[in-house]
Amino acid sequence: MGQDPGLRRLALGTLLAAYPGPVPPDWAVDLLADGLAGHTLFGTNIHDPAQVAAATAALRAGRPDVIVAIDEEGGDVTRLAHATGSPYPGNAALGTVDDPELTRQVYAAIGAELAALGVTLDLAPTVDVNTADENPVIGTRSFGADPKRVAVHSAAAVTGLQATGVAACAKHFPGHGATVADSHHELPTVDVPPAVLRERDLPPFAAVVDAGVRAVMTAHIRVPALTGDGPATFSRAVLHDLLRVEYGFTGAVITDALEMKGAVLAAGGVGTGAVRALAAGADLLCIGARVDAELVESVAAEIVAAIGDGRLARERVEEAAGRTAALAAASGPTGAPPPAADGLGYAAALRAVRVEGDLTRSAAPLVVQVHATSTIAEGRVPWGLGPHLAAGIEQARAVAGETDPEQLRRLAGDRPVVLVGRHLHRLPGARELMEALAATHQVTVVEMGWPGAWRPGAARAFVATYGASHANGRAAAQTLGLTA
Structure with missing residues (x-):
């Protein structure tokens, strides 16, 4: 049948x-x-x-x-x-x-x-x-x-x-x-x-x-x-x-x-x-x-x-x-055109940035982005400060627990370091990497995930964006004075 x-x-x-x-x-x-x-x-x-x-x-x-x-x-x-x-x-x-x-x-x-x-x-x-x-x-x-x-x-x-x-x-x-x-x-x-x-x-x-x-x-x-x-x-x-x-x-x-x-x-x-x-x-x-x-x-x-x-x-x-x-x-399409790209999201992201510590620095920094995996819900979407940085600001990638801090120290030279990550408080090796860099360099930590209660005591400043969207990245770069 x-x-x-x-x-x-x-x-x-x-x-x-x-x-x-x-x-x-x-x-x-x-x-x-x-x-x-x-x-x-x-x-x-x-x-x-x-x-x-x-x-x-x-x-x-x-x-x-x-x-x-x-x-x-x-x-x-x-x-x-x-x-x-x-x-x-x-x-x-x-x-x-x-x-x-x-x-x-x-x-x-x-x-x-x-x-x-x-x-x-x-x-x-x-x-x-x-x-x-x-x-x-x-x-x-x-x-x-x-x-x-x-x-x-x-x-x-x-x-x-x-x-x-x-x-x-x-x-x-x-x-x-x-x-x-x-x-x-x-x-x-x-x-x-x-x-x-x-x-x-x-x-x-x-x-x-x-x-x-x-x-x-x-x-x-x-x-x-x-x-x-x-x-x-x-x-x-x-x-x-x-x-x-x-x-x-x-x-x-x-x-x-x-x-x-x-x-x-x-x-x-x-x-x-x-x-x-x-x-x-x-x-x-x-x-x-x-x-x-x-x-x-x-x-x-x-x-x-x-x-x-x-x-x-x-x-x-x-x-x-x-x-x-x-x-x-x-539910269904209304036929209305989408709103103009008036910067609503970018202005909102800027309002969300929270800064603890001192952001002043003597020179343009080396920006180090710490690798972070993505969840299935998030998928592999680009994140970080990279697309928003002014010309001439150097970037480097690091893998917590694998990248040699001395390599980053040499790359930074006399420059301060901006360490950018997601969920650094629960990323194995991330705290140790930050502390190793802070022992010799001025370090600002940018947390683009859920910040949690942990704060990097050795860092000069801690910046929380509460997200890693394109808007959040621009807001962080702007707050740090790193945009063109």
């Missing part, structure tokens, strides 16, 4: 896929005509604005109400500007400035650009409260460590974004900010009672629900008191009892990528994870970045099989597809 085409279409209506390259392949468009909810755009899909607009138009030819999603957070997580770095600072910088109107304006500018390109859903803002300095995946993506401040800015971000016709998706429920593991690679645990979540992690989600956020993304984190041994993505206690009933959210619940190890390891496969997420109360299932027609069909077939064998109630899948359809109907 063949598969029920009605059930296949129903299952497809809960899936958010992706495709490779700048031009949507035929299968990606054909599946939309068959009922697929939509696609997420990644950096590999993006070359320039005209190409992105053509791609989203091709997707709409498959079905006019397609959901076109993207991770455009500004700051360290950008897809549109993956080749250069974002012209906007991220949440940590905006939270440091602590001007909610500025946060609204920045997100409205991002939303207007997305809308003009045909994107209908921004998988932003990140509303996690970053209470762990060692958090490897949130950090500068968070508005800060204070729940009240994060709540205010989260609501402002949602308001600014959704005013442009682009749906916002607050993430990662019920809060990824206290983790010290990356759910792209493993299943992190937040072992606290629900009362702690309500006081520390959940206020921003309450604020965005009140602000009318259209979507909330689940976290692949384990909260034993609520989720048992599995992640929140598969927990009805989290997605239904907490988010729907207690917090009154009526929009679409979107899963974080089901290909992530935090989900796959817990479920035993993407298809099984899709069934478990739907059963728990999720509506739109983000499959991930590495997707082809075969994977989409296999996940849809698993959902259909689960309806057939009783693991999933058809009514639950119909509810999920209905909420997804409502999300698609409520």
